[in-house]
Amino acid sequence: MKIMVAVKRVVDYAVKIRVKPDKSGVETSNVKMSMNPFCEIALEEALRIKEAGLASEVIAVSMGPAQCVDTLRTGLAMGADRAIHVDSPATLYPLSVAKLLKALVDVEKPGLLILGKQAIDDDCNQTGQMVAGLLKWPQGTFASKVVLDKEKQVATVEREVDGGLETLCLDLPAVITTDLRLNQPRYATLPNIMKAKSKVIKKVTSKELNVEIKSDLEVVEVHEPPKRKAGVMVSSVDELIDKLKNEAHVI
């Protein structure tokens, strides 16, 4: 069984986000880009499944401009067997990504598609669900534990929901999206970095996959959250009560 993992190149988690002066989006030039942390977790899970002998191959997939290859290299250095880069200079929204993923699944025929639950840049949390719908596969989102049964061809997925854990049993092939506590991703070791140099990154275009890139969405404006106002020191309890009553209107 093959496992396909989608990885996204995003502004690094630790970078302070700045909005472009024209409010058209987030500043990405000259900014450190890394693999989306949830995608790292997805890849780690796929690698663990493979290392447990339950899968034969892990394929990392990324979509976007040429620099996505760097993210795929990271994936290969972590241990993915090969990678596919869908070259697309245009901005991709979740539905287009889902369609592209479906097209790739049709070609590669993996038994499991694992994605991060959301990307930290746009926080859409839609792609996994959409691609499951397009593929008509069962989906286990926000997974915090995944157990695979090779013989019965099912995956048991534990999800963190309000008030407890929900356990789902999915028939394979299936789509799983990963939550933060599923695992702790590994580091790219030097021997693996060395091995990754000889691994293949295949480049395809949306045209070759017969997917038309268009979007029904339009970004109107991106702006920073309002700055928090500085606090004031109150000199007495009376003043505090007065402020809570007359300024904050909470008592």
Add this chain to the structure above:
Amino acid sequence: MEKWRISRHIVKRSSTSLFKSLLSTNFEKSINTSGSTYKSGRNCNPYVEHYFQCQKRHFQTCCHPLRDYTGNLHASKATNLEHICRIQYKSFGSVATQIQRNPSFSTLNSDDVDHFKKILGEKNVIQDEDRLLTANVDWMGKYKGSSKLLLQPRSTEEVSQILKYCNTRCLAVVPQGGNTGLVGGSVPVFDEVIINVGSMNHIISFDEVSGILVCEAGCILENLDSFLVNHGFMMPLDLGAKGSCQIGGNVSTNAGGLHFVRYGSLHGNVLGLEAVLANGTVLDMLGTLRKDNTGYDLKQLFIGSEGSLGIATKVSILTSPKPSSKNLAFLACKDYLSCQDALDSFTVYLQVYMPLDVGAKGSCQSGEMYQQCWRFAFGLEAVLEMVLCLTCLGLCAKIIQAMTDNSYLSGSEGSLDVATKFSILTSPKPSSKNQLFLLVKIILAVRFMMPLDLGAKGSCQIGGNVSTNAGGLHFVRYGSLHGNVLGLEAVLANGTVLDMLGTLRKDNTGYDLKQLFIGSEGSLGIATKVSILTSPKPSSKNLAFLACKDYLSCQKLLQEAKRKLGEILSAFEFLDSQSMELVLTHLEGVRNPLPPSIYEFYVLIETRGTDESYDKEKLEAFLLRSMEGGLIADGVVAQDINQASSFWRIREGLSEALVKAGAVYKYDLSLPIEKMYSIVEEMRLRLGQSEKVLGYGHLGDGNLHLNISRPNYDDSVLAKIEPFVYEWTSKHRGSISAEHGLGLMKANEIHYSKSPQTVQVMASIKKLLDPNGILNPYKVLPHNILYPEA
């Protein structure tokens, strides 16, 4: 080059036309004897005015022959000198009439000469007229003295004896090296005894790991450079006169030269100095440590003091690995603003390691462009200097792309079109150039960073950093504050405000007093304002966490890293297995990046640059090669900032983990790198199995943090550690305080790192600047020296 310009200014300033024509004639004469290269490269003109016009045009052709000229000067002088000197003497006389010989100086007699012969032997006491002529006149033939005696000491001891004698006899002396100075600093004015250190030309030691060279003052710069080439290193300074100038002279005049922009001033590169004071006292400040914060940094006073405080006899200097590739671009600029901006863009976009394609160099087609180019030589030179020392492999296409993308280079002419560049950086187009310039300045401003980074950065203040000469994590890349602090305002004990707040990268006027205050720990004055050189913020950082099987591998890895990673190497830290275990036990959320085993040593290598994928490729290629070579046992490379922080957390969290573990005895030592870990091993043997001895620190700077961790403080254990640790450090010529300073804790231990004479001079300086001793008392200097009567 700039020295050459200085000479031009001097000449311009002198107003008498007689002088001009005399100089011109004499210049011709001396030049014509100096070899055919010069003649062919220069369109000689008998008039100074014309000469200076064509000088611009032929600047480059002039420049190299000048080097030859200096080299050949001594040969040519033999034949023509007499003639030149006669003319020179006249011209000099017209300028120097206002200087009177100080009558309190004695005149030389035969007893003196006999005494010197006793010290130096017959053949090193020179009274021969011809040989004296060479030493009496500077190489421009502009200044001439009338000394009757030239002494050639061969050792520091001899220099000391000479000075001791001269001091008691009140005989004036002039120290001389290669005599290539351009301001008449190296020749006698009247009858001063010339002390030429040219015979003191031995290389004392060279350390291939740290790149530290120790040699005598009379070593010729070019000889040092060719010695270093065999070891894959180079001198951090390069001058036109390198064929004859000597290192002692370079240091005494704080020579700048062609690669200043890359390697910085000698205040940062000279690690140690031995100097003989006027009374013959030998001041041994000949450290070979990158970090040493014990007391005032006295050697800084001697750097650039032009021989007026003492005679430099030995120098220890930090050399750089020789770059494996160099590229040079020759560009034409429309105006001075463009040059200035080009320099900015080079720094910001290319930083120093990126080359320019030779194919894209601006070919100066028209004579007009050529002239314009030189008119703004100053700005351009800086760019050239920078480009000169660029190192890298096969990146040309990328840079050219980057530059054309941003319109730094427009078309084949290679002219830097500032206006186009601005319009790309900023839309809509602002109207005036000044506005644009400001705007870009602002943009650039946010891309700069402080050259130092400390664990305490959230609360430490810059005044304190400067006063204690703080080091920190990126010292290996940006160097010490002695090199980065450009100016300082300090208030002395009596309230005098000392304004040394310059913002110039080069300033050789008088003693560099601010250097005294850097690292003086508030005992000489209170730092109130600081001007500091910041570096462009690197847009790409990479970090690797590596395991090594023994200390020797760490050491070799450092050596390789300096050579292969060159200028992008920004940190090289190490910790041993005990340190790693301690962090894993006492810090929450830290995991071993290389499970399951614990290796003997761990190394963190960080690179900083401007091109993410290129830097990463370079680092990875280096790491893979080192792994194949067996230097690295295992390793991981951070893939995002989060991973990088978790690796740094291990190294930076050590102090915290030590506090959590209980009592700790902390030592901050500077040691020669190859001996650095031996103290940890010896300490382990000495204290036995029961004590935890940890070694970690800034391997790149030879700075070890030795820590003994135990559940509680115990005087019997302390007695085993001290003074052993200080004695051991002293024995290996280390420093007992690399970057932390002396403070109260080590004020009385200064003698472990500094000679009694040096401490005595420090005390006199303290006395001079703070006669009542009110500033930060009981600290830095030993109590018995500060308060002898107590």
